[in-house]
Amino acid sequence: MQEKYDVAIVGAGPAGISAACVLADNGINAVVFERGEFPGAKNISGGVLYGHDLARIIPDFSQKNCPIERNIVESRIWYLSRDGGYSVSYRDKAFESQRRYNVFTVGRAKFDRWFADQASQKGALVVCGTVVTDLLRDENGRVTGVRTDRPDGDLNAKVVLLADGINSPLAAKTGFRQEPSPSHVALAVKEVIDLPEEVIDQRFNISSGNGVTIEILGSITSGMNGVAVIYTNRKSLSLCIGANLADFATKKIKPYEMLEIFKTHPMAAPLIKGGKPAEYMAHWLAEAGFENIPKLYGNGYLIAGDSGMLFNTLHREGSNMAMVSGAFAAQTIIDAIRKNDFSRSSLKNYESRLQNSFIFDDLKKYRRFNPFLAHHPEIFTSLPEAMGFAAREMLTVDGTPKKKKQKKIWKNLRKNHSLSALLRLMWDGYRSV
Amino acid sequence: MGASIEDKLFLDRFNVHETSHLKIIDGAVCIDDCEQQLCLYICPANVYRLEHNRISINYEGCLECGSCRIGCPHLNIEWKFPTGGYGVRHKFG
Incomplete structure (x- = not known):
């Protein structure tokens, strides 16, 4: 040239x-x-x-x-145990009008x-x-x-x-x-799953052209420091799951097998039901x-x-x-x-x-956010299970007095988490954000 | 269990070059010195497989993430991008 x-x-x-x-x-x-x-x-x-x-x-x-x-009008965050999960979300009319296309997929x-x-x-x-x-x-x-x-x-x-x-x-x-060293990147895999546009509208309770993002933490990454997401596209959903590459190396968990387990989770499975996988990809995210x-x-x-x-x-x-x-x-x-x-x-x-x-x-x-996650593996192992246990107990109506249930929940939480460890988790979490 | 890795890679489009962009520098290291053989686990495309006491490279399905290059405990993988225009070609991305 x-x-x-x-x-x-x-x-x-x-x-x-x-x-x-x-x-x-x-x-x-x-x-x-x-x-x-x-x-x-x-x-x-x-x-x-x-x-x-x-x-x-x-x-x-x-x-x-x-x-x-899709123009994103609602953000959800899930914290998942093996069999269930918490969900918080926020939707706002502003994202449909004056802030339209501030965030989109x-x-x-x-x-x-x-x-x-x-x-x-x-x-x-x-x-x-x-x-x-x-x-x-x-x-x-x-x-x-x-x-x-x-x-x-x-x-x-x-x-x-x-x-x-x-x-x-x-x-x-x-x-x-x-x-980068393995601990400085996360390895994520992504699957695009095709679904009819109106099915996506219905399942996410959105009007045409609008969409939802879901960010997911918990035991879904098999105890590794990682994250998963589900994003809505016009005629497909993007499912991503990833974890720190050093964690993958330690645990010897295969990324595509973790993705398949994610797809069977009771929170995720109904959203992708009947969908047709269309593409599979992999990429790093910077965590240095x-x-x-x-x-x-x-x-x-x-x-x-x-x-x-x-x-x-x-x-x-x-x-x-x-x-x-x-x-x-x-x-x-x-x-x-x-x-x-x-x-x-x-x-x-x-x-x-x-x-x-x-x-x-x-x-x-x-x-401090990445080190926070790396130093608190309980976020991905015992804590989501203990929190799942708590919600399941409180939401089950079986004639047990609530005070007794609370004692049981507290005892279960303390089995794997000392009081000082819980306080440390809250303090470090607060400082990291 | 759901779809296998072969099913997943079948969804993708590849423009396969006749020569591999991935190379094991010293094959003996993988068998004699590498107890962990992490490439067999961390690769999201299952490019590396243990066959007849050697590691084979199925570069055709490589998703070009680079994990094997930095994850190999012996840094025993020579990793280049496929020649321009070759390799994986995303449809949706």
Whole structure:
């Protein structure tokens, strides 16, 4: 490849495409390399996306045939024991009207393709079916371009944006980000289950076009530190379940077998009944925490999105951080082009932009959340069973005086949890959020 | 028990390259030195199988998550992305 581009972007996901859009809007020629056959071919998330952050890039996205599955009007949280579970939920009319499309579901194979089309229309070049295998560097170690697996595949650029996602052999090879240790990622599997649109409307008690998200904790992850979700799409449900990779290694539980057990849980089974499995996928989620975010810029390069481990586990926010960090990287690049200075000190503004935004604020605020879950395995083992026991006892009408039932519940809880352990759990939980 | 992993992978679309993007660096390590053989458990696509006293790689069904690469106790797996345009191709994502 002979031409010289100002900016080379690795990866056509939300981070890379957001950057490409902002750069194209400012008349800067950027090329995006995507290893999939089309943008989105390799991409997957639980499926929730955020309108506020997408609108920063494409203000009128809902009028541009954006492939939205369902507008989320209700969020549920389940805490499950083996045979039952607690559910809390919140639904609000505002999410149907003035806050419509603040949160919505997408299928990433369709959404990312649409998003990349928007970037192309603005003038960015998106090159698919191309793996970036290495970075070009000058004698001082400054990044000067990318090496791809195409014939004659070297391309020079003034600056390179690494937006290649959490699984990045490129980062590991070049040393720009350390290879994560198993305890720093969660491995999640996802199954898409097809169901008729009206059946989904009925089962979730929603009107057409609206949807529900369910976030799930408890014994469903076989005692491992993990989480499951059920999200509504237009004509399908997304079921995801995952756990810390180090826990998978210790327990030797197979991810797909855990998914099958999840599908038989009495809370989940009625929702997916009669559905037809349509696709099965796997992906990592960043769990390294704020302290382990890599250096996100250096001489001639920047890192955005999942590639920089920007993920908020508690609020399942990642795609928004990818879009916003991608846009911040692009703004930093625009400044650097004006100064014609692509050194580390010139790109340092990227970090200030992240620091002054919700991204670093939230990641800092919740830095104790992942350690909290890791240090309290009872959340996934004995506690959901004890809480299930409590509710089952109280809700069974059998002539036993309530006081006696309460004693029984307390005794059962104390069997596996000392009073100090329970207080520690509450204190650590309070501090982590 | 519900659907097997074979049933699940059958739902997916793959553009299979003729050469594997996954390689065991030293096969003897897996058999002689690796007691845990975690690849047999953690891979969400059951790519690694113990067959006739060696670990076989069914790279055709790889979902490209990277877990085997960092989960192998001996870091004995050479892991590259499939050649551009090859490998798993999501329909819904």
